[in-house]
Amino acid sequence: MPDTEFPGQCPLQRPDPHSLDALLPSLDGTMTDGTQLKKTLGGAQFFSIGFGGIVGVGWIVLMGAWYQQAGPIGTVIAFLLGGVLMALVGLAYAEMATMIPVAGGEAAYAFEVFGTPAAFVVGWVLVLYLIAVIPYVSIAAGWLLDVLFPGLAGPVLYHWRGSPIYAVSLAISMLWTFWLGASNYRGVKSAAKLQDWLTYGKIAISVVFFGAGLIGGKLANLQPLFQSKQGSVWGGILSVLVVTPWFFGGFNNVPQVLEEKAAGFRLSRVGGLMVLAIIVAALYYSLAAFSIGMVLPWQQMADQDLATAAAFRRGFHSDLLARTVLLAGLFGIVTVGNAATLGATRVLFALSRARLISPVFDHVHPRFGSPARAVLFVALLGAVGNLLGRNGILPIVNMGSACLAIAYLVTCLGLLRLRQRDPNRPRPYRLPAGILVASLGALGSLFLLVSSLRQQFFDAKGGFPIEWAVLLVWAALGALLWATGGKNRGLITEAERRRIILGGDHPARS
Numbered sequence: 001m002p003d004t005e006f007p008g009q010c011p012l013q014r015p016d017p018h019s020l021d022a023l024l025p026s027l028d029g030t031m032t033d034g035t036q037l038k039k040t041l042g043g044a045q046f047f048s049i050g051f052g053g054i055v056g057v058g059w060i061v062l063m064g065a066w067y068q069q070a071g072p073i074g075t076v077i078a079f080l081l082g083g084v085l086m087a088l089v090g091l092a093y094a095e096m097a098t099m100i101p102v103a104g105g106e107a108a109y110a111f112e113v114f115g116t117p118a119a120f121v122v123g124w125v126l127v128l129y130l131i132a133v134i135p136y137v138s139i140a141a142g143w144l145l146d147v148l149f150p151g152l153a154g155p156v157l158y159h160w161r162g163s164p165i166y167a168v169s170l171a172i173s174m175l176w177t178f179w180l181g182a183s184n185y186r187g188v189k190s191a192a193k194l195q196d197w198l199t200y201g202k203i204a205i206s207v208v209f210f211g212a213g214l215i216g217g218k219l220a221n222l223q224p225l226f227q228s229k230q231g232s233v234w235g236g237i238l239s240v241l242v243v244t245p246w247f248f249g250g251f252n253n254v255p256q257v258l259e260e261k262a263a264g265f266r267l268s269r270v271g272g273l274m275v276l277a278i279i280v281a282a283l284y285y286s287l288a289a290f291s292i293g294m295v296l297p298w299q300q301m302a303d304q305d306l307a308t309a310a311a312f313r314r315g316f317h318s319d320l321l322a323r324t325v326l327l328a329g330l331f332g333i334v335t336v337g338n339a340a341t342l343g344a345t346r347v348l349f350a351l352s353r354a355r356l357i358s359p360v361f362d363h364v365h366p367r368f369g370s371p372a373r374a375v376l377f378v379a380l381l382g383a384v385g386n387l388l389g390r391n392g393i394l395p396i397v398n399m400g401s402a403c404l405a406i407a408y409l410v411t412c413l414g415l416l417r418l419r420q421r422d423p424n425r426p427r428p429y430r431l432p433a434g435i436l437v438a439s440l441g442a443l444g445s446l447f448l449l450v451s452s453l454r455q456q457f458f459d460a461k462g463g464f465p466i467e468w469a470v471l472l473v474w475a476a477l478g479a480l481l482w483a484t485g486g487k488n489r490g491l492i493t494e495a496e497r498r499r500i501i502l503g504g505d506h507p508a509r510s
Contacts, residue, residue, distance in 0.1 A: 039260050039262055039263060040262055041262055041265070042261075042262050043269055043273060044196055045192040046257075046269075046270055046274075047273045047277055048196045048200070048335070049253055049339050050250065050274050050276075050277030050278075050339075051251075051276075051277040051280055051281055052198065052202070052336070052338070053249075053250025053253045053254075053336055053339025054247070054248055054249070054250035054251055054336075055281050055284050055285070055332055056137060056250075056329075056333055056335065057329040057333050058246075058247050059285060060140075060144070060325060060329040061140055061393060062394075063075075063288070063289065063292060063308045064301060064303060064307030066289065067227065067289075067301075067302045068227060068302045068303070069227060069236050069239045069240050070236035071224055071226040071236065071298070072293030072298055073222060073226060074225070074226040074236050074237045075289040076286045078237045078241040079282055079285040079286050080282060081241055082241055082245075082248060083244075083248065083279065083282025084282075085441070086244070086248040086278045086282070087275055087278050087282075088444060089411070089441040089445060090251055090275045091271075091437050091438075091441070092412045092415045092431065092437065092438045092441045093251070094272070094274050094275060094429045095427055095429055095431040095434065096109050096414060096415050097254065097270065097271065097274070098258075098267040098268060098270055098428040098429040099418075099429075100502060101258035101259060102258065102259050102350070102501065103258075103346040103353075104119075104123065104256070104346065104347055105343075105346070105347065106122050106126055106252065106407045106410060107120075107122050107126060107350060107356075107501075109122075109411055109414045110122040110123075110410050111354075111497075111501050112418070112501075112502060113413075113414035113417050114410070116356070116489070116494065117482070118410070119351075119356060120356045120478070123351045123356065124478040125403045125406050126407055127344060127351075128403055128470075128471075128474050129249065129400045129407070130341075130343045130378075131378055131381045131382055132396045132400050132403075133249075133340035133344075133396075134180065134340060134341065134378065134379070134381070134382025134385060135173070135383075135384075135388060136393060136396045137176075137333040137334075138173040138174070138177045138333075138382065138383075138385075138386050139173050139386055139388070139389065139390060139392065140329070140333055140393065141173060141176045141333050142166075142170065142171075142172040142176075143306070143390055144306070144326050144330055144333070145169075145172055145330075146166070147305065148326050152172075153166035153167075153168055153169045154166050154167035154168030154171075155167050160388055160392070161391040165387070169389075173386040176337070177337075177379055177382045178379055180334075181341065181375050181376065184338070184345060184370060185368065185372055185376070186368050186370065187369050191338055194334065195335055195339065198331045199331075201331055202328050202332055202335065205327060205328040206284070206288075206328050208321075209291075209312060209325050210287055212291075212312070213291030213292055213312075214294065216295075216316060217294025220297075221295065221296055221297045222294060222298065238451060238455075241451070242452045242455045243398065243401050243455075244401075245402075245404040245448050245452070246397045246398075246401040246404060248278060249404045250281075250340075251274050251278050252404075252407065253340065254273070254277075256342060256343040256347060257342055259346075266428070267428035267429065268428040270429070271431075292308050296311045301314065301315075309322040309323075309326050341379075341382075344378045345370075345371045345374040345375050345378050348371070348377065349361055349362060349371035349374045353501075355489050355492055355500075356485070356489065357485065357488070358488060359491075361373050395466050395467050398455070398467045399467040399470050402449060402452045402453055402456075402471065403471075405445050405448045406449060408445035409442055412441040412442035412445055413442050415431075415434065415438040416438045419438070453468075
């Protein structure tokens with residue numbers, strides 16, 4: 001792999017790959033050869049990673065459940081409110097990400113503001129969320145293909161939580177997972193091209209069936225507009241609102257790949273692209289909930305398998321429209337899974353490079369410039385998650401929503417602290433009314449975190465939520481890794497760790 005440098009800087013002499021210097025960014029901010037990711041991404045790729053990482057297949061798989069919880073207009077309101085909250089958080093991300101444009105995203109922000117232990121905790125939470133996305137989309141892929149081609153699922157292998165796991169569906173999920181891994185193994189340029197084509201293709205296809213619903217549907221089919229939950233309309237809206245962090249999660253994959261920004265692309269543009277991705281996604285979800293609800297009286301489809309496709313099949317007596325919906329879902333599966341794989345591997349790479357976890361994941365492929373071992377690890381854990389089957393989707397969503405709310409909260413609090421501690425620090429994207437916006441984002445994130453955990457408790461109906469069990473197991477594993485990882489952390493000083501995480505061009509903490 002060739003020596004690399006930032007524009008206008010002198011080339012660096014290649015270090016001994018076995019020395020500590022091979023692990024560190026140079027003093028001028030350039031990562032040395034052993035841990036340098038390729039820099040190829042531009043504006044179209046940042047938007048497609050953001051929006052494509054947000055909108056996947058949830059609106060097809062779970063629309064019926066959302067209608068049952070909140071009704072069609074309640075679902076619209078929940079996603080518009082979620083979009084406003086996420087836009088506030090996204091603005092905070094825009095300033096933080098462009099100020100600290102390195103792999104690791106939120107873990108790097110936590111390190112800069114709150115120190116090494118916080119960086120490990122946030123990074124560990126992010127890894128859980130991002131890896132959880134992989135089985136979410138892979139299971140959905142097998143499900144959609146079984147609907148597209150009835151009988152494809154094959155014989156039942158076993159049951160989990162009362163749901164059958166079918167042999168062919170499981171095989172499809174596994175193949176999908178490893179295909180995502182193979183695409184990312186070949187480098188960010190390959191993954192980004194795939195993301196572009198499928199994201200913009202998904203938008204074009206969606207125009208067809210959204211238009212069909214709005215033009216050919218009936219407003220009367222939306223009645224009743226709201227569905228009560230826990231005794232009130234707002235209870236129903238809240239039950240959908242608390243999972244919106246998961247369904248808007250994806251824009252925060254953009255910070256994970258900022259280190260791979262193409263030379264000459266202005267960082268200030270990235271912040272606007274992240275917020276734009278959130279706004280477009282909020283409109284997409286809201287339009288989906290409204291137009292799909294017009295196709296057929298929603299009570300007739302809410303309990304159907306893949307309610308969105310069922311609505312078009314029954315409402316318009318059109319198998320073609322139903323298949324078009326599922327095709328958009330398949331595109332979304334790839335874009336979300338691809339973006340999550342990019343994010344998960346970069347977080348693992350950053351934690352490993354900083355010696356917060358084992359150094360095994362800091363290896364960069366000499367030809368493809370990808371964090372190859374991290375890609376293999378993410379694909380393997382994602383494959384294990386596929387064993388949960390369709391009834392694993394909702395717990396994955398609920399758990400991921402809580403993880404994302406933690407990451408959002410830390411980022412907003414980090415921006416508040418940096419604004420107070422270092423107000424004159426250069427900021428390529430400076431957030432207007434930054435203190436107010438970050439404060440609102442932090443409060444909204446805390447509200448979503450508490451509400452998500454509360455909703456999981458209610459949904460367990462007196463039992464212990466499976467989401468809590470997974471979170472506790474992951475936390476215990478993280479605590480064990482931290483307790484036994486002192487030797488790895490001790491290989492470098494805190495000053496050296498700072499160079500690794502943030503680069504040499506960042507000022508020392510004040």
